[in-house]
Amino acid sequence: MASFSSLLAMALAISIFLSHSNAQLSSTFYSTTCPNVSSIVSTVIQQALQNDARIGASLIRLHFHDCFVNGCDGSILLDNNGTTIVSEKDAAPNNNSARGFDVVDNIKTAVENACPGVVSCADILALASESAVSLASGPSWNVLLGRRDSRTANQAGANTSIPAPFESLSNITTKFSNVGLNVNDLVALSGAHTFGRAQCRTFSNRLFNFSNTGNPDSHLKHNLLSTLQQVCPQGGSGSTVTNLDPTTPDTFDSSYFSNLQNNRGLLQSDQELFSTSGAATIAIVNSFSANQTAFFQSFVQSMINMGNISPLTGTSGEIRLNCRRPN
Structure with a gap:
């Protein structure tokens, strides 16, 4: 029988192995291989913002939709290849709404010119999200890096795992829980709707015949309702966009939460954070x-x-050399 000391040594060896094999991400991952990667990403986004005020919100949405499907692996960026890849871009939550892929391409080109074959597309999405927030007067943070890119996409997963704007708070809470995120994460990340735009089709269900009642959603401020009914008339284009935050639409701040308190949340999934009776999210919004x-x-x-x-x-x-296809 093995001695106690040998068993202890074996347990220690296993624990060291597991700690290395589970080693996760690091803010200094590219400190020697691509030390300027953050500034490269920020420069490209600054250029993009000159022509498209909503691009920052679009980029953070790409990162969000990527991470909820098979983890943060850059799979949302893959195009259909006619054989092995059925693109997540064509899933219901992304089709004709996910955008910013051209800016990701521009970031990747700039990063490849500086540090060939080093920085993953998945990490570019994470860096772009931080840059988008900080450039909109939001917080800055040290992004944890070291992700690698998947060689496959999961369209079916995108259709089922990504929270939808017309889902109940209960359903969305479950989807967050499924990826290890709690209610505080849900409310905090929903705060990204403090900038950017949404298409009429994502909230028009609230404007005229909410839940087959024949009336608009009662949790929608009357003056905002009137404005939205003009922007998104019945039978109008579902792709028309309006501000997620009517107060400070291009600034990353806390006005999103004040909007919810005043029944001015645009999406059903936003307003339910405050208007669902007895929900734990109400105190967090406050x-x-x-x-x-x-x-x-x-x-x-x-x-x-x-x-x-x-x-x-x-x-x-x-490490994909082109974010749209595997190597």
Whole structure:
């Protein structure tokens, strides 16, 4: 029988092995191989913002939709190839709404010119999200890096795992829980709707015949309802866009939460954070509305939590040279 000391040594060896094999992400991952990667990403986004004020919100949405499907692996960026890849871009939550792929291409080109074959597309999405937020007067943070890119996409997963704007709070809470995120993460990350735009088709269900009642959603401020009915008339284009935050549409701040308190949340999934009777989310909305610093701190932590969903690391996956296709 093995001695106690030999068993202890074996347990220690296993624990060291596991700690290395589970080694996750690091803010200094590219400190020697691509030390300027953050500034490269930021420069490209600054250029894009000159022509497209909503691009920052679009980029953070790509990162969100990527991480909720098989983890943060850049799979949302893959195009159909006619054989092995059925693109997530064509899934219901992304089709004709996910955008910013051209800006990701531009970032990848700039990064490849500086550091060939080093930085993953999955990490570019994480870096772009931080840059988008900080450039919109939001918080900055040290992005954890070291993800690698998947060689496959999961369209079916995108159709079922990504929270939808017309889902109940209960359903969305479950989808967050399924990827290891809690209610505080849900409210904090929803705060990204403090900038950007939404298409009429994502909230028109609230404007005229909500839940087959024959009436608009009662949790929608009357003056906002009137404006939205003009922007999105019955039978109109579902692709027309309007501001997610009518107060400060291009600034990353806490006004999103004040909007919810005043029944001015645009999406059903937004307003339900405050209007669902007895929900744990109400107190969090109140806290973030009253204290922007608390929101910023929670948002940063929740972005880090989301960025840690099942990343490919070590020798898993690859570093794609073109974000739209595997090597």
